[in-house]
Amino acid sequence: MTPSSRPCASRPLPAGQPLAVVQAHEGELPAGAAEELAEARGRALVLGSGARDAAEALRGVAVRSWYAPTGGRAGPGAVLPGLVDALGEVPLVICPASPDGRDLAPRLAAACGRALLAGAIRVRLDDARGVVAAELERWEGRVIVDAEAPAPAVATLLPGARTVAPAPGGVGAGEPVPVALPVAPAHDARSLGVAAARPEARELGEAARVVGGGAGLVPRGTADSHARRTFDLLARVAARLDASAGATRVATDAGWIDPDRQIGITGAMIGPELYIAFGISGASQHTGGLGSPRHIISVNTDPSCPMTRRADLGLVTDARALLEALDRRLAEEAHAP
Known part of the structure; x- marks a missing residue:
């Protein structure tokens, strides 16, 4: 048309x-x-x-x-x-x-x-x-x-x-x-200020830091309520790192985190300065949405998974245990005098 x-x-x-x-x-x-x-x-x-x-x-x-x-x-x-x-x-x-x-x-x-x-x-x-x-x-x-x-x-x-x-x-x-661009009187909405979004809920495509979670955070047989608490923990850690929280399609399809947090070809396209992947193996559907992060940290028990091979730093350990330890450390620092 x-x-x-x-x-x-x-x-x-x-x-x-x-x-x-x-x-x-x-x-x-x-x-x-x-x-x-x-x-x-x-x-x-x-x-x-x-x-x-x-x-x-x-x-x-x-x-x-x-x-x-x-x-x-x-x-x-x-x-x-x-x-x-x-x-x-x-x-x-x-x-x-x-x-x-x-x-x-x-x-x-x-x-x-x-x-x-x-x-x-x-x-x-x-x-x-x-x-x-x-x-x-x-x-x-x-x-x-x-x-x-x-x-x-x-x-x-x-x-x-x-x-x-x-x-x-x-x-x-x-x-x-x-350039001299005139500003004309207009009946229009006026901007009174710009409020910063909560870091973990910031639009994924706009975030300089992203913390992502995958199926590796949730052992098989885990109840959905427990899995959702794990991803709530991910969001809390992301907020303390001034990062946006994201996830794989497995996690969003299971209802563990909101669908707008999905990263990948069928989700959000991102290109942050830092991407930390907890329990994400690195399937092509997910990595196709990563763009070119400047730094990638992978936390996974599999040292040979695609995400760890791609990462600048690969931590071969249990992703959920490390996430819990990181949450405790960040909480201690937040309350330190």
């Missing part, structure tokens, strides 16, 4: 190249911002409070970047008219699939009469054919849909979907460039 062709007015940003549009809060970028930038061929426009500092943080992977300090309380309705004007000749706008990005992207697509490709794990501009091609995640990752739309278009990119290479030469091409 082709949207009505209602071109946006053209202004300051260069034509002909994809552009990532990222909302910053107090200089902090949403998870996946570097991936979004890489998917946009290294070009980004950063909005919000602390926009310049956030744009500077992207210089290692940016080719060119711009920033518009629109303030922390300007909602999407307030910045939309200026964006419509500024992005007129940009053939592909990529927003992160963060709360801000999921709010802004459909408004921008509607205002410009563009197609919206939401929930992409890959998106690219085919210059020769004048179309945008994407792979879209549906049914909580259980289905991947190939889609195309005529350029110009808008897309949202899920975090953890791709790896990020440094910009040529290791740094971006010069200082981020300021």
Whole structure:
């Protein structure tokens, strides 16, 4: 289905190249911002409070970047008219699939009469054919849909979907460039602040640390109530490590932990700095969702299982016993004077 062709007015940003549009809060970028930038061929426009500092943080992977300090309380309705004007000749706008990005992207697509490709794990501009091609995640990752739309278009990119290479030469091409983006009065929701999520319940794709649990945490014949307590323990340890709690499909299918905690091809795609796998053998369905964690620690009684072979550190021991010992140690440290 082709949207009505209602071109946006053209202004300051260069034509002909994809552009990532990222909302910053107090200089902090949403998870996946570097991936979004890489998917946009290294070009980004950063909005919000602390926009310049956030744009500077992207210089290692940016080719060119711009920033518009629109303030922390300007909602999407307030910045939309200026964006419509500024992005007129940009053939592909990529927003992160963060709360801000999921709010802004459909408004921008509607205002410009563009197609919206939401929930992409890959998106690219085919210059020769004048179309945008994407792979879209549906049914909580259980289905991947190939889609195309005529350029110009808008897309949202899920975090953890791709790896990020440094910009040529290791740094971006010069200082981020300021853009005068007007903020118009608008009847819209206003952001009063951003509350941090509980670490263990943070979206898996956005977490820098993830603690995962598998069937190896639960001996055969264990009652479901006992198994659920084990995964409650996993979540508690994850919280004390400022990590998100995840699990294999075996654990979520058994009801030991919520389905949105599943990591893998049919679950969440992750790419954390640290992944600790308790009792996870490393089946391809699970490891297919790991991306490229910087460090992996495997806790398993099998020294030859795929997860331990892949790990930077393999601890060959009973996973549940080590989890309980770690919980006690972290509790002692939390209560130490």
